Amino acid sequence: MSSLQPFIAFRNVQKSFRDAREGRIVRAIEDVSLDIDRGEFVTVIGPSGCGKTTLLNILAGFEQPSAGRVLLEGELIDGPGADRGVVFQEYALFPWLTLRQNVEYGPRERRLAASLIRDLTDRTLAMVRLAGADNRYPHELSGGMRQRAALARVLVNDPKILLMDEPFAALDAQTRARLQQEVARLWIETRKTVFFVTHSVEEAVLLGDRVIAMTANPGRLKADVRIDLPRPRDPTSAPFNDHRRALESLLTEPIAVEEMTVA
């Protein structure tokens, strides 16, 4: 493998669904090609229906592209794996396992030694600031704690990529702001490659090295913007707002044109 080979490569990825009610084929993603480097924090933004979650699901291996392929370190992705940890908006913790058992789930599935599992779990729980709530069941935790647990559950597997699907959309504003800071901190500590889907421009600019903007119907890449602001970022600063405004106008203008042509 050459050093020029991208870490993650989307190659002419298409995805079509069959709309069961109307009986026609809907094109969710049309011809997406994209390279992502190791250690990059990529945020993907776009209106609902632009296929950003579908893109994440394909990268996770949950869905197969209708055409094209996705490569991770040159290898074709053809199913889910512990090298790609996913954090879902709905947390998706196992309700029958305690917080600690949820975090231990991955290491147990990989048949690690008990002492190693204990150490890894302790360390990861401390990393996401959840130590002390070990024996609680998910429904006994707040939304913010559940999402920390969901994060811990994938971080403990030391994945190559972290896939986050609007992870903070269901949280209140304060909790969201705190978790955004934590994710930024964790990224600086671990330098993992992150593929972060969001519908919030602010969140995209706050967290990403790079913002991929998509348009809907069909889902297509609209822009690929580098964010060179220093971290930690201040969402009230002038440069931050410049980036944010630029991105917002980029997102709204073309859609307005499209709507006019449709009407």
Add this chain to the structure above:
Amino acid sequence: MTQSSLSQPVRFVAGSNGKQFEEGPRKRLWRLARRTALPAAILIAWEAVTAAGWVSSASLPSPVSVAIAWWDWIFGPRQTLAWYSGTWGVYVLMSLERVAAGFAIASVTGVALGVLIGWYAVIDDLCDGLINFLRAVPMTAWVPFAVFIFGIHESAAIFLIAFGSFFPIVVNAAAGARQTPRILIRAARMLGTPPRRLLVRVVLPASLPSIFTGLRVGLGLAWVLVIVAEMLAVQGGLGYALWSAYQFSRLDLILAAIASVGGLGLVSDRIISLLAQRVLRWQSGSTGQ
């Protein structure tokens, strides 16, 4: 000393997770009174009606005479002439054994097959038609068949109980497995669970609430079927006692037998719901009002 213990009937219990408020003694007593009021009223009215002579003791024995007959049935000396004297314990044990054996077979096979049906479409297609057809046949219709095949023998009773309680168990287990949230399947896959292990890791635990519903219904049905089987297919047991009491026109013993069956059914249902509470403690506090 805290103020709340004197003035407030509801007090906080530190350290407990689910029910954080414990009822005070007065409220508990009140609840006990509410729960026992109706049965007590019925017993008193019954005794009054028979004591006043509004109905003859031949057509309706008084609660007291039922209690006396029941006492003889439990503690009386074993005799060859009076079938009922002192046989209660043996009969209860016989019925319990049949229910336990039949229900155990139904639980194991029903849960295993149900989860497989709910998870694998092929098995669902294979079994669906047959199970729904057999389920539509009232279980009592199988009695002549069971006696024909097994004879007047324990296996006839156990077959009927196992076969009958199998269906609610299998159907509920299948429904639970079918409703496994896809996001939990995906979560397990991305944490490293291979597809063939999903059944045990995710589908089975996710189905547990439904499985317990099926087990409860199945156990209730097992009690129905043990009585039917003992009336028609085997000797001994509470159903056999019921039928013998009828043949000897002993309404007092019929009522004692009914009360015995009811009591056993109640106790076994309590046991299974306590077991469910333990196994499903991960959802305690997240369901209901």
